[in-house]
Amino acid sequence: MKKTGFLYDERYLLHDTGPYHPETPDRLIAVHMGLDKTGLLSRLIPLKAVYPDMKWIEAVHDTEYIQKFETICCSGISAFECEDNQICCQTFGIAKLAVGGILDVARRIMEGELDNAFCAVRPPGHHAEVDKAMGFCYFNNVAIAARYLQQQWGLKRIGIVDFDVHHGNGTQHIFEQDPTVFYYSIHEHPSFAFPGTGRAFEKGAGEGVGYTRNYPVLPGQGDKEYLDVFQNDFLPLFTEFAPEFVIISTGFDAHVDDDMSDMCVTTQGFSDIMNIIVNVANTHSGGRMMSVLEGGYSLRRLPELVANHVEILLNS
Amino acid sequence: MFVSRSMTQKVISIGPEASAIKAKNLMSEHHIRHIPVVDPEKRLIGVITDRDLRSVFPAPFYKGEEESGAVDEFKKLKIKDVMTRDPVSLTPYDTIQDALLLIQKMRVGALPVVDKDGKLTGIISVRDLLRAFINVLGIGTPGTLLCILVEEKVGQLKKIVDAITEENISFGSILVARYWDKDKRAVFPYLLTQNVSKIKKKLENMGYTLLNPMDWYMDQLPKND
Structure with a gap:
């Protein structure tokens, strides 16, 4: 059994998105319940959030943007930059705690205290651009973690795999010129789903060409197509890249019962792709991997999805 | 929606007495396929395209795999020997709808734009029109496309727009496929x-059918027009 960390903090529930928003605190309550009911919680190493050194957030985001985010939160305005991004006065602090918690987990993995971890954070991050909030995301959690691993720990190759049903535009744009961070994303085809980026011809820029890989999947597809993509596209690419650390942008919204997408992946399908990712991390990264929650809105399915996901990390 | 706003103004042109090889080089240098031909007063007298050049140069020469024996002969070829004379053109105050329809009708990739004195002021290509329509479609802005099947009767669009506006959602664009099925439109x-x-869910509760994305189909125009 692996030493698997579980980042969860009641303060993550304080990011209040109002009454009609899919990205609710109930999602994390469902996650926690799923792990508790299955008895997995007692096998995990529980971790609480800490505040980060702001220099790591500034390693990805413009300081002007960070200040604006803080000011808007403090002012009591209920949306930041777009109606999608519902906030409350605590959101800025909670977004910092999401980053801080994740960086603390990354440190523990690098120091060998943990083998791997699942970070049940809110708000999510993969849509957040250097200077723009988008799609319920404010700070790009995984991008900040990747920069931290590069700069603090000197890692040369970091692999980010993103199976949220929406393309992680922010993560892609932050690293598209960087050949040391491979961004792999599978998502619903951008002509049918938010945010309208992540087309197959987006392959990186400058020195980073070839280190961004987008695999858009057509509406209605499910386990068979996802498994095929992970086995025949993701696996060879990550095997060749041989990342020293794998970060997973974990979104469960491609699930057939999730009404945020038109995809038909089943609970078993998510386990199958997670097994492939874990094998890559075990082979090339010494098992060093960190799964960070992005989307996934079916409160009925989240408990089982997360339980299976975490069990794979534990048994890897 | 005028051509003047969407056209390329810094247009590369050539004189009728220049060598055809010069046109070939200009095209590869600037990644273009159409060069308007003008007289010394900048009046439009013709257009030369990569297709015109391919029809007079052998493929190996056109691709740059020169055969020394033949080059001298090709150097003698002038633009005026190869160009299309009196080409169809647009004025800056034609609209981009005019440009679309004319480009489709003439089966060309670009049209020169001339002022009232017949002087060249720009060129509008399929590429320029694509840029304009990418903007109109809102593809560059993050968002989500829906497809709603509606009865073909007055007031349907208003109901949909109102329902969406009530949810405080902004529109990037709204397209209507004129004919979907008998008496149906797709919005x-x-x-x-x-x-x-x-x-x-709200639209479905209002009685609208949301089409399966795999059945979406925008191009309702007859393909062999």
């Missing part, structure tokens, strides 16, 4: 939000 609102599950 494609592009919504500037990730958060579409609630509005989808």
Whole structure:
């Protein structure tokens, strides 16, 4: 059994998105319940959030943007930059705690205290651009973690795999010129789903060409197509890249019962792709991997999805 | 929606007495396929395209795999020997709809734009029109496309727009496919939000059919027009 960390903090529930928003605190309550009911919680190493050194957030985001985010939160305005991004006065602090918690987990993995971890954070991050909030995301959690691993720990190759049903535009744009961070994303085809980026011809820029890989999947597809993509596209690419650390942008919204997408992946399908990712991390990264929650809105399915996901990390 | 706003103004032109090889080099240097031909007063007298050049140069020469023996002969070829004379053109105050229809009708890739004195002021290509329509479709802005099947009767669009507006969602664009099925239209609102599950349910409760994305079909014009 692996030493698997579980980042969860009641303060993550304080990011209040109002009454009609899919990205609710109930999602994390469902996650926690799923792990508790299955008895997995007692096998995990529980971790609480800490505040980060702001220099790591500034390693990805413009300081002007960070200040604006803080000011808007403090002012009591209920949306930041777009109606999608519902906030409350605590959101800025909670977004910092999401980053801080994740960086603390990354440190523990690098120091060998943990083998791997699942970070049940809110708000999510993969849509957040250097200077723009988008799609319920404010700070790009995984991008900040990747920069931290590069700069603090000197890692040369970091692999980010993103199976949220929406393309992680922010993560892609932050690293598209960087050949040391491979961004792999599978998502619903951008002509049918938010945010309208992540087309197959987006392959990186400058020195980073070839280190961004987008695999858009057509509406209605499910386990068979996802498994095929992970086995025949993701696996060879990550095997060749041989990342020293794998970060997973974990979104469960491609699930057939999730009404945020038109995809038909089943609970078993998510386990199958997670097994492939874990094998890559075990082979090339010494098992060093960190799964960070992005989307996934079916409160009925989240408990089982997360339980299976975490069990794979534990048994890897 | 005028051609003057969408056309390329810094247009590369050539004189009728220049060598055809010069046109070939200009095309590869600037990644273009159409060069307007003008007289010394900049009046449009013709157009030369990569297709014109391919029809007079052998393929190996055109591709740059020169055969020394033949080059001298090709150097003698002048633009005026190869160009299309009196080409169809547009004026800056024709609209981009005019440009679209004319380009489709003439089966060309670009049209020169001339002022009232017949002087060249720009060129509008399929590429320029694509850019304009990418903007109109709102593809560059994050959002989600829906497809709603509606009865072909007055007031349908208003109900849809009102229902979406009530949810505080902004529109990137709204397209209507004129003919879907008998007495049906397909409406494609592009919504500037990730958060579409609630509005989808609301529209369904209002009695609208949301089409399966795999059945979406915008191009309702007869293909062999």
